[in-house]
Amino acid sequence: MFTILGSGFGSYGYLPALIEAGYRVALPNRYRSALDDRPELSRYSDEVVWCSDVETALRRSSGAAVALRPHDQALWIPRLIHLPGIQRLILEKPVAPTPELAASLLAQVEKAGKRYRVGYTFRFTAWADKLRSALAESAESITVDWTFLAHHYRADIINWKRSSSAGGGAVRFYGIHMIAVLSELGYDDVSTSTVSGPSEDEAQRWQATFTGPGLCPCDLSIDSRDATTTFDVSVHKSGQAPVTLVSQPGPFGSADPGAVEGQDARVGVLRQLCDSFSESDDRHTERQQAILALWRAVEAKSRREQ
Numbered sequence: 001m002f003t004i005l006g007s008g009f010g011s012y013g014y015l016p017a018l019i020e021a022g023y024r025v026a027l028p029n030r031y032r033s034a035l036d037d038r039p040e041l042s043r044y045s046d047e048v049v050w051c052s053d054v055e056t057a058l059r060r061s062s063g064a065a066v067a068l069r070p071h072d073q074a075l076w077i078p079r080l081i082h083l084p085g086i087q088r089l090i091l092e093k094p095v096a097p098t099p100e101l102a103a104s105l106l107a108q109v110e111k112a113g114k115r116y117r118v119g120y121t122f123r124f125t126a127w128a129d130k131l132r133s134a135l136a137e138s139a140e141s142i143t144v145d146w147t148f149l150a151h152h153y154r155a156d157i158i159n160w161k162r163s164s165s166a167g168g169g170a171v172r173f174y175g176i177h178m179i180a181v182l183s184e185l186g187y188d189d190v191s192t193s194t195v196s197g198p199s200e201d202e203a204q205r206w207q208a209t210f211t212g213p214g215l216c217p218c219d220l221s222i223d224s225r226d227a228t229t230t231f232d233v234s235v236h237k238s239g240q241a242p243v244t245l246v247s248q249p250g251p252f253g254s255a256d257p258g259a260v261e262g263q264d265a266r267v268g269v270l271r272q273l274c275d276s277f278s279e280s281d282d283r284h285t286e287r288q289q290a291i292l293a294l295w296r297a298v299e300a301k302s303r304r305e306q
Contacts, residue, residue: 001026001049002090003057005076006067007034012041014065014090016263017270019044026050026057040262063088069160070097070167077105081112088277089116094176097167099295106288117276118288120180121269125253127233127246128181134235134245135185135215141236142218144178147226148250153204162202169203170222171195171298177251178220183294184287187212190294193302200304208298 001024004010011034018025026049035041035048051057058064064086066073074096080086089109095102095118109116122128134142152161161168187210195203204225210218233245252265 001061002063002065002088003027003051003054003061004031004065004067005054006092007031008067009092010065010067011035012038012264013266013270014067014274015041015044015048016267017274018065019047020267021271021274023063023274024049026060028052028054028057038262058083059085062086063090065090067092070094070172071160074101074105078108081109081114087114089114090273091116091118093119093180094167094172094295097165097172099292099299102295103289103292106292110285115277115281117273118180118291119270119273120177120291121266121273122177122181122251123184124269124272125251127248127251130245131181131233132185134243138237139216139235140238141216143232143234143236143242144218144220145230145232146174146178146221146251147223148229149227150174150204150224153225164201164203169195169197170206170224171203171302174224175206175208175220175222175298176295178222179295179298180291182210182212182218182220183291185212186215187218188290188294189297190301191217193298194305195302196305206302208302210294 002018003026004014007030011031015025015035025047029050029052032045032050035045049060051060062085064080066076066080066089068076073092077091080089096105106116131142150161151157152159160166161173163169164172167173189211191209191211193206193208195206197204205223207221210220229249230247231249231251232247234242235245236242250265252269
């Protein structure tokens, strides 16, 4: 049984993903309104083990999914790893606001002998498989263009997702997904990385060129304050016109055809993340360390543009 910390994305993302993956879920009573207020979630209410508070839910569970802002997640992780009943953790990305703190926290998780997964879900998308195949065919270069209008800009909200120091922004909150999937594909460095935004702590746009042994350059552009909504991946080969691998409104496409009406498009890949506990943990540590190393390289080489 899992409990979920966080009634926002935890409710509309991880709750249906865990239940559809076959896990039972225990939640504190105060989360009930988050389900009752959304028709696509209320159907799960009767399947939840409702508890008086978070502590009771944790005592009844063997796993915890943490869907909180990075600063809060960083505070919860040391506590969770000392709960003997909690053996599995699902941690949202980024694990912490900086790669250094994230590395320290994951080292503590591993030392405590807990199994864990981090919410890097691009690896479960269909386009990630297409990209892997394209790289095996000796492309000359890859371009990834991702533009969207983040909710905090659209609604003019001042919150942590604007702030790089809090784990937000085009690199640490959105771009970390691309860092993770490119790391898994073998990229281990960047030749250039530039960020721009209205203040030193706000990265609304990020552009970088990723490199890796035996791999062609991958040019990435993310703009989180653009009126258009696109996710395009193209392959370039010498003497040929670019080939579009994917062109869709966002990296997660749309919800599965058989999904509940109104369900978040990310539930399908989150379900695969939950299912991955059935797989071996061989090389899991090495994969997470490689992701953090690439994130550190990005941070070290990033320069700000006006």
